[in-house]
Amino acid sequence: MDSSVIIVGAGPSGLTLAAELRLGGIDVVVLERLEKPSGESRGLGFTARTMELFDQRGLLPEFGDITTSAAGHFGGIPLDYSILPGAHFGARGIPQTRTEEVLGAWAARVGVEVRRGWTLVGLTDDGDGVTVTAETPDGVRTLRGRYLVGCDGGRSTVRQLAGFDFPGTDATIEMFLADVAGCDLKARQIGERVAGGMVMSAPLREGVDRIIVCERGTPPRRRTEPPTFDEVADAWQRLTGDSIHDGDALWVSSFGDATRQVTQYRKGAVLLVGDAAHTHLPAGGQGLSVSVQDAMNLGWKLAADVRGWAPEGLLDTYHSERHPAGARLLMNTRAQGLLYLSGAEVDPLREVFTELMEFPEVGRHLAGMVSGLDLGYPVGDGAHPLLGRRVPPQKLTGPQGGTSTMDLLHAGRGVLIRLGGSAGLQAAARLWADRIDIVDCAQTELSADDPLCGTTALLVRPDGYVVWAAPDGGELHDALNRWFGAAA
Known part of the structure; x- marks a missing residue:
C-alpha cells in the first residue's frame, strides 16, 4: 500500500x-x-x-x-x-x-x-x-x-x-453568488423577497459585499465556466432597480436547488x-x-x-x-x-x-x-438523558487544574470522565487505556436542569458523543466493548 x-x-x-x-x-x-x-x-x-x-x-x-x-x-x-x-x-x-x-x-x-x-x-x-x-x-x-x-x-x-x-431531484432554478467591490449597497437580509425573486447583500469587509441573486423563471444552465458578472449585474438590476455594473467582481459563481x-x-x-x-x-x-x-x-x-x-x-x-x-x-x-x-x-x-x-x-x-445541537445517535440501552447526545461544553477542574469537556477531547481519543462517586471505574477501564483517556475531574456548581447535574461519570467518543453515563447509563463494560473493541 x-x-x-x-x-x-x-x-x-x-x-x-x-x-x-x-x-x-x-x-x-x-x-x-x-x-x-x-x-x-x-x-x-x-x-x-x-x-x-x-x-x-x-x-x-x-x-x-x-x-x-x-x-x-x-x-x-x-x-x-x-x-x-x-x-x-x-x-x-x-x-x-x-x-x-x-x-x-x-x-x-x-x-x-x-x-x-x-x-x-x-x-x-x-x-x-x-x-x-x-x-x-x-x-x-x-x-x-x-x-x-x-x-x-x-x-x-x-x-x-x-x-x-x-x-x-434536479435543480429547477439557477442562482448567482458574487463578492463585489466598489458598490454602495444597502444590506438586504437573506430571504428578502422582491418582485420576481429574492436578493441578498451583506458587507464582508470594507468596500466588499457578498450578494446572492435568485430570479424566478431562470432555468439552470449546463455551464462549463462561471457566469459573467454582467449576467449577475443584469439580474440584480431587473430585481432591485439598482445598477452594480460599475462594481468589480472578485469572483462569481452559480448554484441551484438540486437535492x-x-x-x-x-x-x-x-x-x-x-x-x-x-x-x-x-x-x-x-x-x-x-x-x-x-x-x-x-x-x-x-x-x-x-x-x-x-x-x-x-x-x-x-x-x-x-x-x-x-x-x-x-x-x-x-x-x-x-x-x-x-x-x-x-x-x-x-x-x-x-x-x-x-x-x-x-x-x-x-x-x-x-x-446541529439536537442531533443524537442510538448508542445502546440506558435512561441517562445524555446517552447518544453531544457532551455539553462544561468547565471542570482536572488533575492539572482548570479544564473543560472540550479540552479533554483535544487528542482525538475517547475519554472516560470521572466526576466523583465512581470508585472502581479506573480498574474497569484500564484495559482500554491504549484507546481512551481516564480523567478524574470535579465540576463547578450546576443548576438542577443542567444535563451534567447528578452525573458521576461519562464515556465520550472521540467525536464528542456520550456512549455511557452514570447513573442509569447501562453497563460500562458493554459500552467499552461496543465502541472501543475488545480489551487489550
Whole structure:
C-alpha cells in the first residue's frame, strides 16, 4: 500500500478527515486537483455544533475573534436561536478560505501530506484495497490504499467512478453568488423577497459585499465556466432597480436547488463524505458544517478499523448515523427553499410558519435542527438523558487544574470522565487505556436542569458523543466493548 487511506479533495471535509486519521495514528495522503486554493468562499461561517467540534480539537483560537449571533432565520422567517440553551445561528463572517487555512495548518502539524495538481481519472476496488489513477504535473500516476474516501464535492469524481447510487431531484432554478467591490449597497437580509425573486447583500469587509441573486423563471444552465458578472449585474438590476455594473467582481459563481443523497455512504473500500454524499440548496449555512461533522464521525472509526481494534460493525455506523443526518439536512433545506424562493402562492404557508415559530417548542425544534445541537445517535440501552447526545461544553477542574469537556477531547481519543462517586471505574477501564483517556475531574456548581447535574461519570467518543453515563447509563463494560473493541 502507498497509504492506508487515500482522500480525494482538500476542502474542509477532506482536511478534517485527514487530520482526524493522523490523530488516530493512520498514514494518509490527500489528492487535490487544484494546484493552489481557489480563493473562493462560498461558506461564511459554521454552525454552533461545528464550532464545538473545532473547540474539541483546540482550533477555535486560530480563527481569531469569533462573532456569533442569536438572530437567525428559517426560510427567511426570523428565528431567535437563543431559545435553545447554548445555541446561536453560528460563527458569522468567517470566509471558507480562512476555515481551510486553519484546517490546512492543523493537518500539516499532524503530518498530513497534500498532493496538489492531482486529478483523479480512475479507480479500482479489488476487495483487498483500492488503486487510483490520477493525472499529475509529472504525468499519469497510480496509488494504492486500503481505503479511498471521496471528499471532492457535489460533482464528486469518486462518487461517479465508484458507481454510487445518487437519487434525488434536479435543480429547477439557477442562482448567482458574487463578492463585489466598489458598490454602495444597502444590506438586504437573506430571504428578502422582491418582485420576481429574492436578493441578498451583506458587507464582508470594507468596500466588499457578498450578494446572492435568485430570479424566478431562470432555468439552470449546463455551464462549463462561471457566469459573467454582467449576467449577475443584469439580474440584480431587473430585481432591485439598482445598477452594480460599475462594481468589480472578485469572483462569481452559480448554484441551484438540486437535492440528492447517495443511498449508501460506503461501497466496499470506498466511502463518501460531505457534499460528495449529499447536495442541497445552501440554506442556513449548513453545508460546510455538516461536511465537517461527517468527517469527524468517520475519522476515528476508520482509524480504528485500519489499526485493527474496531469492534465488528463500527465502520458501518458511519452510514447508519450520518445518512439520517444528511437526509434531515436535505429535508430542512428544501423546506427553507420553498419558503424564501417561491412566489406569492406560498404566502399562506409563510404566514402559518410565522405563527408556528412564535411557539417556544417550534423555535427550539428548528433551532436545534439547523444548529446541529439536537442531533443524537442510538448508542445502546440506558435512561441517562445524555446517552447518544453531544457532551455539553462544561468547565471542570482536572488533575492539572482548570479544564473543560472540550479540552479533554483535544487528542482525538475517547475519554472516560470521572466526576466523583465512581470508585472502581479506573480498574474497569484500564484495559482500554491504549484507546481512551481516564480523567478524574470535579465540576463547578450546576443548576438542577443542567444535563451534567447528578452525573458521576461519562464515556465520550472521540467525536464528542456520550456512549455511557452514570447513573442509569447501562453497563460500562458493554459500552467499552461496543465502541472501543475488545480489551487489550
